[in-house]
Amino acid sequence: MINSVAIVGGTHGNETSGIQLVRNWMQNGIPSAFSSLNIRCFFANHAAMQANVRFLDEDLNRQFLPERLNSDSDAKEAILAKKINQELGPKGESNTDLVIDIHNTTSHMGATLIILATDDFHIQMARYVKQHMPEANILVEDEKPVPEHPYLCTIGRRGVMVEVGAQPQGVLREDVYQLTQTLTETLLAFCQAYNDGKTQNLPECEAFRLGVNIDFPMNEDGERKAMIHHQLQDADFVPLLPGQPIFRCFDGTDITWQGEDVTYPHFINEAAYHKLHVAFATASLVTL
Amino acid sequence: MINSVAIVGGTHGNETSGIQLVRNWMQNGIPSAFSSLNIRCFFANHAAMQANVRFLDEDLNRQFLPERLNSDSDAKEAILAKKINQELGPKGESNTDLVIDIHNTTSHMGATLIILATDDFHIQMARYVKQHMPEANILVEDEKPVPEHPYLCTIGRRGVMVEVGAQPQGVLREDVYQLTQTLTETLLAFCQAYNDGKTQNLPECEAFRLGVNIDFPMNEDGERKAMIHHQLQDADFVPLLPGQPIFRCFDGTDITWQGEDVTYPHFINEAAYHKLHVAFATASLVTL
Incomplete structure (x- = not known):
């Protein structure tokens, strides 16, 4: 049974759509349709939200491993993670049945549900979402x-992430906000349907399984030699075939996709991966 | 005559298209078509570029007034402005005939040339740009x-700004990069044509004259009550008529444009104006 649900905004302080949805539900209440659930709205990183930045010292969304949670790091997000782990966790023995952590991306990924397991619960969730929000x-x-x-x-x-784009950091777009709200409400509706035993016979659905990160081509000085090709830009989850262009080099040449098979690129040109020089991630198509 | 031209990138450290164009021209040379001009490529704020932020302490692009340039502020950008003023200025008695400062915006403004005067020179420039890049x-x-x-x-x-969007901060989009390069090259081609006396009989063109900033509606706690309406989002420079929606409030109601006349909104939902709560700027249509 899913009784207690935490809806989290502001894990990254400049991702405004989740922050705004959580603020609105804090101020106006959760929609009454979900009154059978015990829902807590939660802001993760107030200081980063105030500063309108992703994080102050370290990425909060990379802190929730035992070695980090038990470390004596004085990074602001390392300290914050311990506090959040006590409030919504603790990891491994949590009293929160489901954490829904809301993010947005500069990539054109639309409304994306990120799940970390493919057990019965998450397969039912994925199928329910695809049935109600194709x-x-x-x-x-x-x-x-x-x-x-x-x-x-x-x-x-259990925990999932809502990831919606394209939206610049620090900007709230109505289209992204509405998709964020719709996907989050669909997840809450799923929880109620799951509790009522109504999610066991849903039709199979398609999903994308994360592959690897593809980096920008770099020169000897550590500078990028290319940008995302205009044919790939905004084409998140569109099949990418071998031979299709992925990078436009500054010398005017193109670099094509050299994979053996079709892939499904996503997180294309995501601003937050700027320093890592990640250009996009690959995925394979799977059936759940 | 326009002999010396400075092309500036990185006045805002997270506006990547101008930074990349300047870097490419520094490394590979200016296109030979513009060899009659003495062109200097210039990075304005290395530290902000390194940190991938707009500025460290204060907006560099608001520093170039006598009271700031003569102040003893220890803000990093105040100190930097004095240095740049010596290199490319000094203001009021400059040896640089034209400064082209390249920016980008999260607003859907396409390739926009910002001019600060409507004397013969700038009218000829505007007409030339509209003729060659409609x-x-x-x-x-x-x-x-x-x-x-x-x-x-x-x-x-003399000085102008190139402003191209939509592009998230810290992201380089090929479409925005190409528009930035085309507009900058068009300005250099204009300088040569102007020097050759070939820009005096160009047809009139339309332009937008800045009006006022329109703020987001706020509640008593200083929080936004609304977001840009989806009909206004990405509609920069599209005529906005009285009665058309501009804000979608979080209570579900809409706020409409109450101006007496049509206006031409721009800088709609620009990320950099987040803290100022500026929703967009208005403009009137003029003929140059």
């Missing part, structure tokens, strides 16, 4: 056991 | 004398 994407990051992920949402008994 | 917009900010503007470009004998 335009949503399901992204599966199950390359390792859930507890080994460093994400905030892993401190709940 | 998709470009001309934005006129001549509400006060040029020297009273705080912008970096005002330290040249």
Whole structure:
């Protein structure tokens, strides 16, 4: 049973759509349709929200591993993570049945649900979301056991992320806000349907399983030699075939996709991965 | 005559398209078509570029007024402005004939040339740009004398800004990069044509004259009550008529444009104006 749900905004302080949804529900109440659930609205990183930045010292959404939670780091987000872990967790023995952590991206990923496992619960959730919100994407990051992920949402008994784009950091777009609200409400509706035993016979759905990160090509001085090709820009989750252009180099040449198979790129040109020089991530199409 | 031209990137450290164009031209040379001009490529705020932020202490593009340039402020950008004023200025007695300062915006403004005066020179420039790049917009900010503007470009004998969007901060989009390069090259081609006396009989063109800033509606706690309406989002320079929606409030109601006349909104939902709560700027249509 899913009784207690935490809805988290502001894990990254400049991702405004989740922050605004949580603020609105804090001030005006959760929609009455979900009154059978015990829902807590929660702001994760007030200081980063105030500063309108992703984080102050370190990425909060990479702190929730035992070695970080037990470290004596004085990074602001390391200290904050311990506090949040007590409030919504603790990881591994949480009283929160489901943590829904809301993010947005500069990539054109639409409304994307990120799940970290493909057990019965998450398969039912994915199928329910695709049935009720067909335009949503399901992204599966199950390359390792859930507890080994460093994400905030892993401190709940279960945890998922809502990721919506394209939206610049520090900007609130109505289209992104509405998609964020619709996907979050769909997840709450799923929880109620799951509790009522109504989610066991849903039709299979398609999802994208995370592959690897593809970096920008760099020169000897550590500078980028290319930008995302205009044919790839904004084409998140669109099939990318071998031979199709992925980078436009500053010398005017193009670099094409050299994979052996089709892939499904996403997080294309995400601003937050700027310093890492990650250009996009790959994915394979799977059936849940 | 326009002999010496400075092309500036990185006045705001997270506006990547101008930074990349300047870097590419520094490394590979200016296109040979412009060899009659003495062109200097210049990075304004290395520290902000390194940190991938707009500025460290204060907005560099608001520092170039006598009271700031003569102040003893220890803000990093106040100190930097004095240095840049010596290199490209000094303001009021500059050896640089034209400063082209390149910016980008999260607003959907396409390729926009911002001019600060409507004398013969700038009218010829605007007409030349519209003739050679019809998709470009001309934005006129001549509400006060040029020297009273705080912008970096005002330290040249003449100065203009290139402003291209939509592009998230810290992201380089190929479409925005290409528009930035095309507009900048068009300005250099204009300088050569102007020097050759070939720009005096160009047809009139339309431009937008800056009006006022419109703020987001706020509640008593200083929080926004609304977001940009989806019909206004991305509609920069599209005529906005009285009665058309501009804000979608979080209570579900809409706020409409109450001006007496049509206006031409721009800088709609610009991330950099987040803390100022500026929703957009108005403009009137003028003929140059």
